[in-house]
Amino acid sequence: MHEWALAEAVIATVAEAAEKERLKEITEVQIKVGELQQVELDILEFALSQLKTSKFKRAKFKIETAKAEFQCRVCGHKWVFNKETLDKDTAEAIHFVPEVAHTYIKCPKCGSPDFEIIEGRGVWLESIKGAK
Amino acid sequence: MVDPRGSIIDERMRGIRKVIAVSSGKGGVGKSLIASTLALTLTKKGYRVGLFDLDFTSPSTHIILGIGDVQPKEDKGIVPPKIHGLEYMSIVYYSRDQVTPLRGADVSNALIELLSITKWGKLDFLVLDMPPGIGDATLDLIRLIKKIEFLIVTTPSQLAFETAKKLASMLEELKIPIIGIVENMKMNQSEAIREQTRKLGLTYLIGIPYDSQIEETIGKTKKLLDTRMGKEAERLVPHLG
Numbered sequence: 001m002h003e004w005a006l007a008e009a010v011i012a013t014v015a016e017a018a019e020k021e022r023l024k025e026i027t028e029v030q031i032k033v034g035e036l037q038q039v040e041l042d043i044l045e046f047a048l049s050q051l052k053t054s055k056f057k058r059a060k061f062k063i064e065t066a067k068a069e070f071q072c073r074v075c076g077h078k079w080v081f082n083k084e085t086l087d088k089d090t091a092e093a094i095h096f097v098p099e100v101a102h103t104y105i106k107c108p109k110c111g112s113p114d115f116e117i118i119e120g121r122g123v124w125l126e127s128i129k130g131a132k
Numbered sequence: 133m134v135d136p137r138g139s140i141i142d143e144r145m146r147g148i149r150k151v152i153a154v155s156s157g158k159g160g161v162g163k164s165l166i167a168s169t170l171a172l173t174l175t176k177k178g179y180r181v182g183l184f185d186l187d188f189t190s191p192s193t194h195i196i197l198g199i200g201d202v203q204p205k206e207d208k209g210i211v212p213p214k215i216h217g218l219e220y221m222s223i224v225y226y227s228r229d230q231v232t233p234l235r236g237a238d239v240s241n242a243l244i245e246l247l248s249i250t251k252w253g254k255l256d257f258l259v260l261d262m263p264p265g266i267g268d269a270t271l272d273l274i275r276l277i278k279k280i281e282f283l284i285v286t287t288p289s290q291l292a293f294e295t296a297k298k299l300a301s302m303l304e305e306l307k308i309p310i311i312g313i314v315e316n317m318k319m320n321q322s323e324a325i326r327e328q329t330r331k332l333g334l335t336y337l338i339g340i341p342y343d344s345q346i347e348e349t350i351g352k353t354k355k356l357l358d359t360r361m362g363k364e365a366e367r368l369v370p371h372l373g
């Protein structure tokens with residue numbers, strides 16, 4: 001996912017949650033980013049700092065990356081994502097739409113494109129802390 | 133744990149007046165050709181139009197439009213390129229037109245991802261070329277796009293129409309607007325589909341005759357608009373509001 005679009009989504013989701021919980025300000029947001037997204041953390045941090053509203057003035061964004069792991073549905077083999085094996089255009093395509101991994105990555109053991117992304121896909125808000 | 137992507141889809145759709153999902157119960161009824169022809173017709177009439185190919189595993193509107201070597205621009209998200217005057221988005225920009233085998237959950241994820249990152253301009257109409265059936269994409273779109281309306285395509289075949297009926301009945305149950313039914317590939321003057329549509333309380337929009345020459349218009353949009361499908365698509369416009 002694109003870093004700016006992601007930052008916009010994070011701010012909107014946290015603002016919604018804060019409204020629901022009647023938080024006057026946000027103090028901490030924990031974000032987990034799947035490795036498959038290849039999110040550039042410094043751009044994400046910059047985008048978050050630019051998009052945050054007054055409610056987020058003192059907010060700290062703690063960002064953690066989760067390793068991407070795949071499991072073949074045909075032979076059961078498990079392996080990890082290795083960006084270095086991809087060319088620049090392919091890596092960028094997966095950055096924008098991680099599901100196209102199924103176009104470019106095959107099971108290294110049996111060659112099947114039918115694998116599950118068991119970890120490291122997506123972006124999740126793990127926790128939101130704030131003051132009422 | 134919350135997936136933040138859903139929160140910005142409303143924002144991404146804000147500048148779009150109408151979202152029209154061109155859908156069907158069965159595949160092979162001509163949805164992609166109709167969605168493309170409709171989008172081109174609306175553009176020709178001066179409307180601001182977007183076309184989004186949501187048939188991720190078998191996209192084809194890029195071939196119908198003959199998009200050539202274009203890519204979206206990056207600007208705090210993804211800005212779809214303009215092709216023949218309409219904003220065009222498809223997974224083929226990222227799959228480079230290679231096979232993309234996706235299971236249901238992957239289809240959902242790719243759909244949510246693209247809806248979250250795509251920055252459409254101010255549009256009168258966003259036409260969605262849907263995958264066939266009542267699967268993940270249909271259910272996700274109903275959940276995520278509040279202003280969605282459906283245009284259901286069938287052929288004169290009772291088999292196609294039966295599945296169109298099922299789709300219509302689900303949409304009615306969910307109180308999702310149905311613009312009406314388009315009958316494609318009509319082989320004769322039979323009124324059977326029109327009559328059955330009327331009995332369902334739905335609008336029979338147009339009947340498009342079978343055209344053996346339509347293959348020759350693939351990639352040639354001007355030629356496509358000159359076909360009977362092109363002419364009939366013009367008659368659809370007043371129904372879209």
